[in-house]
Amino acid sequence: MRALWLLLSLAVISALPYALASNQALAIKETSIKESAIKRITSQYPWYQWQTVGQATLTWGLWDIYNSELKTPTGKYSGLDTDLALIIRYLRDIDKDDLLQATNEQWQHLGYSKQQITPWLTTLSAIWPNVKKGNRLIFVQRNGIGQFYQGTQPLGKPLSKSLTRSFIAIWLSPKTDYPELRKQLINQ
Template sequence: MRALWLLLSLVVITAPPALASNQAPTITETSNKESAIKSVTSQYPWYQWKTVGQATLTWGLWDIYNSELKTPTGKYSGLDSNLALIIRYLRDIDKDDLLQATNEQWQHLGYSKQQITPWLTTLSAIWPNVKKGDRLIFVQRNGIGQFYQGTQPLGKPLSKSLTRSFIAIWLSPKTDYPELRKQLINQ
């Protein structure tokens, strides 16, 4: 159980200020918000994708993170589909712990050390530590994954094999957390 909650230190994403306000907007603010939304959604269409499912990982008495799976249609059709996995952390997690947890999950899924080692090297170069409240996002489009910090890409797009193996941690039928998977894919 420790492994998956540690895993999710992908990228920190926060909504642009124009999208995050809870106050009643003025006409000018409304216009600015609409402009910001159009700008963000044209460059990052996953902001508009529909939620497939949501889940919270709990370990013992502690909630570790809230997760949300989004796709263009709001339906999950398999590991190769276009999707966004958004994580909101409820605890601080060190990058090294996330890498260790990722390694454990890939071993659980049956990947070899020869496959895992270069993937961990790639992730080590781009993953930050996460803090409570950080929002992280992993976007997969046309079989290629990308991590984001805010609206900026974090690192380069990932290989298809790393993309597929990363999302398999949550969405493979062999996941270590089948109940979380069921909630995310809405089964």
């Protein structure tokens, strides 16, 4: 019995370096895969590496609705027409129709006409999903053209310049309905 235990112990001890080497190789491979994925994502979506300008939470009554983050290539906000990414992480489930209604109300507050708003809402209705708690919608503006993403997946096609500008104005226009949120996002 003692000889069997000694033999098993030797077998385990002699296999240990191979197991450790195998684990190291696996860890290196996993790190390489992660680095490769990060490089692929940041080359396709450079805004992932942009710097944060500011962050804010929208609260309505007693409820936190979403956290938002504004990013730019430099980490500084220099106007509505600059390259930027607005990342919104929802803190509750919100139906797409409720998002559209809130967007419509904000555009009316900013003074856009019904003739302008109607086609914009039609476009957004075709691409926006219902959002669940924890979902992130990302709006990226590059060279005046906007694109929505859910994670790294584009939602719909790139937006017109007028829809791009009007959408980002909801958060960043000096006339926004939420001036404190704007100040936090643009870091003022």
